[in-house]
Amino acid sequence: MWAIVGLGLGYMTPTVVFDTFGIVSDETSGAVPAAYLVALIVMMFTAVSYGKMAGAIPSAGSAYTYVRESIHPNLGFMVGWTSLIDYVLLPMVNCLIIRLYLEQVFPDVPGWIWVVIYCAAVTTLIYFTMRGTSNINMILLVFAIAVMTVFVVMVIAQLANGAGDGTVASVKPFFHDGVTLSAVLTGATVVCFSFIGFDAVTMYAEEAKTPKVMPRAILLTVLIGGAIFLIAGFFTQLRFPTNAPFGEFTDDPLPQIGLIVGGPVFQAIFVSAGFAATLASGLASHASVSRMLLVMGRNNVLPRRFFGYIDPKTHTPTLNIVLVGAISLLAMSFTLETISAFINFGALIAFTFVNISVIAWFAIRQGRRRTFGDIVRFIVLPGIGMLLTGVLWANLHADALIGGLIWTAIGFGYLLVLTRGFRRRTAAFDENQPVTGFTTAVGKDREPRA
Numbered sequence: 001m002w003a004i005v006g007l008g009l010g011y012m013t014p015t016v017v018f019d020t021f022g023i024v025s026d027e028t029s030g031a032v033p034a035a036y037l038v039a040l041i042v043m044m045f046t047a048v049s050y051g052k053m054a055g056a057i058p059s060a061g062s063a064y065t066y067v068r069e070s071i072h073p074n075l076g077f078m079v080g081w082t083s084l085i086d087y088v089l090l091p092m093v094n095c096l097i098i099r100l101y102l103e104q105v106f107p108d109v110p111g112w113i114w115v116v117i118y119c120a121a122v123t124t125l126i127y128f129t130m131r132g133t134s135n136i137n138m139i140l141l142v143f144a145i146a147v148m149t150v151f152v153v154m155v156i157a158q159l160a161n162g163a164g165d166g167t168v169a170s171v172k173p174f175f176h177d178g179v180t181l182s183a184v185l186t187g188a189t190v191v192c193f194s195f196i197g198f199d200a201v202t203m204y205a206e207e208a209k210t211p212k213v214m215p216r217a218i219l220l221t222v223l224i225g226g227a228i229f230l231i232a233g234f235f236t237q238l239r240f241p242t243n244a245p246f247g248e249f250t251d252d253p254l255p256q257i258g259l260i261v262g263g264p265v266f267q268a269i270f271v272s273a274g275f276a277a278t279l280a281s282g283l284a285s286h287a288s289v290s291r292m293l294l295v296m297g298r299n300n301v302l303p304r305r306f307f308g309y310i311d312p313k314t315h316t317p318t319l320n321i322v323l324v325g326a327i328s329l330l331a332m333s334f335t336l337e338t339i340s341a342f343i344n345f346g347a348l349i350a351f352t353f354v355n356i357s358v359i360a361w362f363a364i365r366q367g368r369r370r371t372f373g374d375i376v377r378f379i380v381l382p383g384i385g386m387l388l389t390g391v392l393w394a395n396l397h398a399d400a401l402i403g404g405l406i407w408t409a410i411g412f413g414y415l416l417v418l419t420r421g422f423r424r425r426t427a428a429f430d431e432n433q434p435v436t437g438f439t440t441a442v443g444k445d446r447e448p449r450a
Contacts, residue, residue, distance in 0.1 A: 004213070008221030009228075010137040011197025013281040015144050015274040017232045018257055019097050020190055022243050022250030023337050028187035029180075030241055033173040033234040035187030040226035042188070042392060043195045045385030046351045047222040049358045050199055051215025052377075056361055058214065062199055063350035063357075070361035071353075073426040074415060077301075079353045081411030085346030085404065086196055087289045091324050093193075093339045094282035095119055096331035100252035101271050101278075112332045122279075123325030126287050128314055140280035147273035148232055154261055155235045164239040173237035185395045189348075192392060193340040194229055196347045197281070198222050199354075251336055286328075290320040301418070341397045345404030348393040355389065358382035 017036075024032045053066040063083055068076025095118050102114040159168050198221045236257065240246075245260055246253040258270025294317040297307025311318040331339075362378035363369040369379060396404075419426055 004217040005220050005224065006138050006141060007284070008198045008217070009225055010141045010277075010280045011284050012195060012221070012225045013094075013197070013277045014141070014148060014225070014228045014232070015254065015277040016097075016194045017191075017229045018236065018254040018274065019100070019252045019278075019336065020193065020340065021233070021236055021240075021257070022246055022253040024187045024190050025237065025240070025243055026250060027190060028183050029178045030172075030176070030237060031174060031179045031184055032187065032191075032237045033230055034175060034179065034184045035191045036194070036226070036229045036233050037174065038184055038188040039191045039195060039392075040222070040230065042192070042351075042385070042388040043198070043222050043226065044219075045381060045388060046355060047198065047218050048215075049355045049382045049385050051218045052358050052382075053354060053361065054214040054218065055212070063354050066357040066361070067353045068426075070357040070365065074419070074422065075353075077415055077418075077426045078408070078411055079350055081414070082404070082408050083346045083350045084292075085407055086343040086350075087285075087292055087346075088324070088327060089339055089343050090196070090285035091122075091282055091289060092328040092331050092334075093336065093343060094278050094285060095122075095328045096334060096336055096339060097252060097278045098275060098282075099331055100336065101255055101274060104249055104252075104255040105267075105271060115329060115332045118282075119325045119328045119331075122282055122286055122328075123321055126283065126290065127316060127318055127321050137280040137284055140276040144273040144277035144280070145228070147269055148228070151258075151261065151270065152231060152235050154266070155239045158261065159235075159238055165241055168235075168238065170238060172241070173234050182395075185391065189344055189392045189395045189397075190337070190340060191229070192344050192348065195222065195225060196343060197285075198225060199347075199350070286321070286324055289324050290317050293317065293320040293323070337397075338399065341400035342403055345393070345396055345400045346407075348389050348396070349404075349408075352386055352389040352393065355382040355386035359386075 017032075021032060024035050028035050053070075057066060057069055064076045064080030066076075067079045095115055098118050099111045099114045102109070103111045155164075156168055158164070159166060165172060198218060239261065240257070243250045243253070246256045249256050254274045255267060255271050258267035262270065293302065293307045294310070296302045297304050297309070297317075297320075306319055307317075309317060309319050359379055359382050363374070368374040415426070416422070418424070
């Protein structure tokens with residue numbers, strides 16, 4: 001179970017709390033922990049729903065699987081299509097964060113150079129092997145959390161000496177004059193980006209030893225990740241009540257935070273920790289989306305000849321890996337706020353429908369709505385989760401909503417083509433999915449079920 005939790009935390013990238021700190025502090029008027037608290041509450045309801053569905057449908061899938069099985073295949077396809085936004089863009093956002101780090105540390109070097117180097121390195125590593133990346137991820141994750149712990153201790157010492165707000169006993173990071181609910185909700189939509197990845201552990205549902213492992217792992221991933229974000233966000237907000245110390249670097253102030261708190265040496269260590277956590281997430285997300293595209297190709301959701309190709313020498317979906325690396329090159333020009341908003345669009349749609357799936361599967365299909373306990377577990381709790389994720393979705397930036405809806409419309413048109421106007425069975429995203437590695441897929445090159 002702890003291995004699965006580690007994978008989830010690796011996806012979530014603990015240091016992202018510092019990457020988005022400037023953006024969220026500006027959105028919330030200095031109430032970053034409040035935004036994380038709201039997001040954590042929403043994610044807790046959704047995590048419970050994910051746990052229920054993972055236990056009921058222990059398939060190596062995620063939101064699209066649950067919606068397809070509990071509601072309708074066509075709707076499942078649409079949820080899966082919408083979720084592709086965050087799957088495809090996560091590797092790019094990791095590349096973008098690395099670019100922002102290195103631009104601050106090496107201001108004389110053009111940012112596009114770092115993007116090219118990072119994309120080439122990650123793509124090459126995954127191109128030749130995907131088996132060793134999980135071990136690398138765990139090492140990088142432990143290092144990042146250790147450095148974050150040192151950071152918190154240093155900040156506490158500085159607060160005791162009068163820096164920042166000059167105290168650790170304060171509620172100002174959660175509420176003070178000028179903080180509004182709408183601002184906190186807007187901030188929560190941004191920090192939802194920090195939690196994206198906890199649902200990725202459902203990809204390993206078939207590898208869990210018992211059905212009870214996955215629900216616990218999902219919940220623990222959200223709780224531990226949320227605790228890390230809350231603690232780090234709380235002390236960082238106390239130390240930096242405003243964004244003024246960051247100057248022009250509010251888009252990603254992590255290097256500046258490290259410099260101000262600990263000087264050049266600690267800045268180097270702090271940036272290294274951020275780099276490590278981001279690289280861990282980048283490796284995991286790059287591999288995952290390549291795997292997902294492989295499955296879609298194998299099931300003819302996407303052109304099979306390209307997306308379903310497995311290299312006979314490396315046993316990896318090399319074309320998909322290179323494609324994801326090429327898409328990540330777009331990190332040269334986008335901002336972190338813009339990309340995170342687009343990612344949140346797809347993620348919040350998926351989260352909303354997972355909550356709906358619990359109601360559809362348990363309360364409607366299985367009729368488990370006769371006792372008070374069943375009503376609470378299978379109607380009230382997922383209903384609250386659905387409403388809360390819906391509220392966050394409605395508070396996304398207009399550009400993300402417009403772009404996301406356009407992507408959804410494209411998916412609907414593609415669905416019409418695939419099903420020939422709903423006259424054919426909907427192609428599945430995850431049928432025949434190999435769950436133990438790409439080498440397994442080589443021997444399972446078969447057509448999707450009719």
